[in-house]
Amino acid sequence: xxxxxxxxxxxxxxxxxxxxxxxxxxxxxxxxxxxxxxxxxxxxxxxxxxxxxxxxxxxxxxxxxxxxxxxxxxxxxxxxxxxxxxxxxxxxxxxxxxxxxxxxxxxxxxxxxxxxxxxxxxxxxxxxxxxxxxxxxxxxxx
Numbered sequence: 001x002x003x004x005x006x007x008x009x010x011x012x013x014x015x016x017x018x019x020x021x022x023x024x025x026x027x028x029x030x031x032x033x034x035x036x037x038x039x040x041x042x043x044x045x046x047x048x049x050x051x052x053x054x055x056x057x058x059x060x061x062x063x064x065x066x067x068x069x070x071x072x073x074x075x076x077x078x079x080x081x082x083x084x085x086x087x088x089x090x091x092x093x094x095x096x097x098x099x100x101x102x103x104x105x106x107x108x109x110x111x112x113x114x115x116x117x118x119x120x121x122x123x124x125x126x127x128x129x130x131x132x133x134x135x136x137x138x139x140x141x142x
Contacts, residue, residue, distance in 0.1 A: 063137035073129030
């Protein structure tokens, strides 16, 4: 009878250990996925610049968010934020009414902005963890 009780105690101890270790493995897995999940980095404040050719001044104000892969991507874009802002503002300044009047033109600008930022990160970091660029607000003043 004693050996049966000892076996039962060992089984209970084993079940208890498994129950305690399982959440720890889950937390470790969550940390790995957190490193690789998408993170949004907002460029603040909104980017405001003039655009268009000669004549009356026109302004645009755009809220831009960068979607990056993981914590490393977030650190990379934050480190290079002045360079990224400069490139985006210079790109925005080359726009015309024609390119900004349509949804297709704004989407083309978003894609062009993505490529410009991606090139910066490749140049500076040798890898781009940039996943996408979002314009969360887009206002044109004419």
